[in-house]
Amino acid sequence: MSDDQLKADIKAWAGRMGDDPCALLALKADIERAYYQVMGRTLRKCNCKDILTDAVAEMYRHLKQGLPMAKDVKCELKAGAIICYGGEVYSRHNITDEVAVKALQEQPEYERLFAILPDMPEKDGKAASTDTVAEDAQLAEKPKKSAKKAKRTTKR
Amino acid sequence: MAINYCDTLLAADIAQDCSNPIIKGIERRGVIINRADVDTITQSGNIVSAITLKSGKTGFNIVQPAASPFNGTQIAMEEGTYVNTFTNTVSFVILDNSPAVGTIINALANGDYIVILENKHKGGTAGNATYQIFGLQQGLTGSEITCEKYSDDTMGGWQVTLTETGATEAAVFFYVTSLSTTKTAFEALVSDPDDDE
Numbered sequence: 098m099s100d101d102q103l104k105a106d107i108k109a110w111a112g113r114m115g116d117d118p119c120a121l122l123a124l125k126a127d128i129e130r131a132y133y134q135v136m137g138r139t140l141r142k143c144n145c146k147d148i149l150t151d152a153v154a155e156m157y158r159h160l161k162q163g164l165p166m167a168k169d170v171k172c173e174l175k176a177g178a179i180i181c182y183g184g185e186v187y188s189r190h191n192i193t194d195e196v197a198v199k200a201l202q203e204q205p206e207y208e209r210l211f212a213i214l215p216d217m218p219e220k221d222g223k224a225a226s227t228d229t230v231a232e233d234a235q236l237a238e239k240p241k242k243s244a245k246k247a248k249r250t251t252k253r
Numbered sequence: 254m255a256i257n258y259c260d261t262l263l264a265a266d267i268a269q270d271c272s273n274p275i276i277k278g279i280e281r282r283g284v285i286i287n288r289a290d291v292d293t294i295t296q297s298g299n300i301v302s303a304i305t306l307k308s309g310k311t312g313f314n315i316v317q318p319a320a321s322p323f324n325g326t327q328i329a330m331e332e333g334t335y336v337n338t339f340t341n342t343v344s345f346v347i348l349d350n351s352p353a354v355g356t357i358i359n360a361l362a363n364g365d366y367i368v369i370l371e372n373k374h375k376g377g378t379a380g381n382a383t384y385q386i387f388g389l390q391q392g393l394t395g396s397e398i399t400c401e402k403y404s405d406d407t408m409g410g411w412q413v414t415l416t417e418t419g420a421t422e423a424a425v426f427f428y429v430t431s432l433s434t435t436k437t438a439f440e441a442l443v444s445d446p447d448d449d450e
Contacts, residue, residue, distance in 0.1 A: 138444050175292060176306035177442045179434065186434050188441030209293075212308035 137167025172215035380432030
């Protein structure tokens with residue numbers, strides 16, 4: 098499903114929230130899938146009658162604020178970690194790769210707060226790979242690679 | 254050189270803050286963290302300004318009924334032979350019973366935890382008394398866990414009491430530069446934040 102289609106669906110679901118709450122029940126599987134893509138976590142397991150309405154409202158508000166979908170964010174801050182950049186405070190719930198890159202360029206010491214680092218642009222403009230599997234495979238092939246890089250991988 | 258006896262000396266007036274009168278009670282949501290999952294803690298005196306968990310680890314919400322949340326939570330001084338310490342007690346109910354709850358109870362009975370609670374008394378404009386940490390020094394462990402099937406209070410659910418003994422700080426607070434930043438850091442501890450707060 099394209100991002101535009103997903104956003105359109107969420108907007109349509111939000112428009113139906115005022116209707117019978119049971120109307121969203123038929124869309125439970127779709128809402129759960131969308132919630133994971135947008136918010137990056139599974140919908141909590143409970144029998145609260147408003148759980149689907151709350152989920153739709155949360156996704157709608159998230160997208161309306163212009164925040165990126167979780168599936169599009171590669172980097173991850175550790176639980177509890179916050180970073181300050183551009184007068185804003187970011188945590189694992191609202192960090193974006195773009196902000197993470199800029200913040201790390203300004204303050205490299207933030208690196209220890211990340212569970213997964215974003216793709217950092219190299220000097221020639223190419224993005225450095227942070228794909229864990231690829232990097233692990235690379236390290237396995239070249240075990241004598243720099244200790245610094247090996248340490249970074251271990252931290253994840 | 255004078256010998257340092259490490260005596261604790263009083264250095265401030267003891268008085269009521271008339272502009273911010275004390276308010277009893279705790280808000281209905283707290284966060285519990287496995288002590289083993291803690292990566293780093295930044296602390297100055299009795300204020301913690303950062304708690305970071307290890308990669309892949311997370312804190313968990315404790316949500317209580319609106320009436321008297323975390324009822325029974327208290328701090329009490331214990332007289333020691335040479336040093337007096339504090340016993341922190343955190344009490345909460347789990348108004349549920351299921352295989353999943355049984356697994357949680359097993360963990361609570363044998364684990365070692367830090368709990369962060371939100372006081373109703375925020376501590377004035379700075380709000381630095383909002384979040385209070387229990388179990389930071391020695392860890393909270395299960396001291397009394399009961400499931401009374403005919404209890405009118407828990408309706409057959411679980412009553413849990415976690416206790417930390419031997420803490421040398423009477424009260425430890427969680428505060429990061431401002432209340433709003435502290436809230437962001439607090440919410441960052443859990444996977445399922447409360448966006449409405």
